[in-house]
Amino acid sequence: MALSGGLATAKPHLVRNLVDEIERAPIREAPSHLLVSVGAMVCKIAAVGITYYHLVVSDQATDDCEKDVDATFQEEGIQCWRDSAIEIVHMPRPNMFFPGSTESTLYVIHPEVTR
Secondary structure (H helix, E strand, C coil): CCCCCCCCCCCHHHHHHHHHHHHHCCECCCCEEEEECCCEEEEEEEECCEEEEEEEEECCCCHHHHHHHHHHHHHCCCCCHHHHEEEEEEECCCCCCCCCCCCEEEEEECCCCCC
């Protein structure tokens, strides 16, 4: 399954500043679930002064999940989400959104960051 990616190679201070901004910015509204599939979920989060995405990929993700994730980000104007990942958190435990999963990975995607 190819649904994986590394951190964006943007200048480290830019990535660090965006992560800090995300952590400090109050969320304005409930996250929008743009995609919920058998093994992946994309949420759009609107906070004060910043919009970003959470992508959660479980160990149950399929090739169809990958296609759906890519299409969802393209609809949002992000051609390659892998190039915009600013934080990756591996969670080695079941995820309640994916019954039967044993692990998942959270990607924080910011549209202003590209490789």
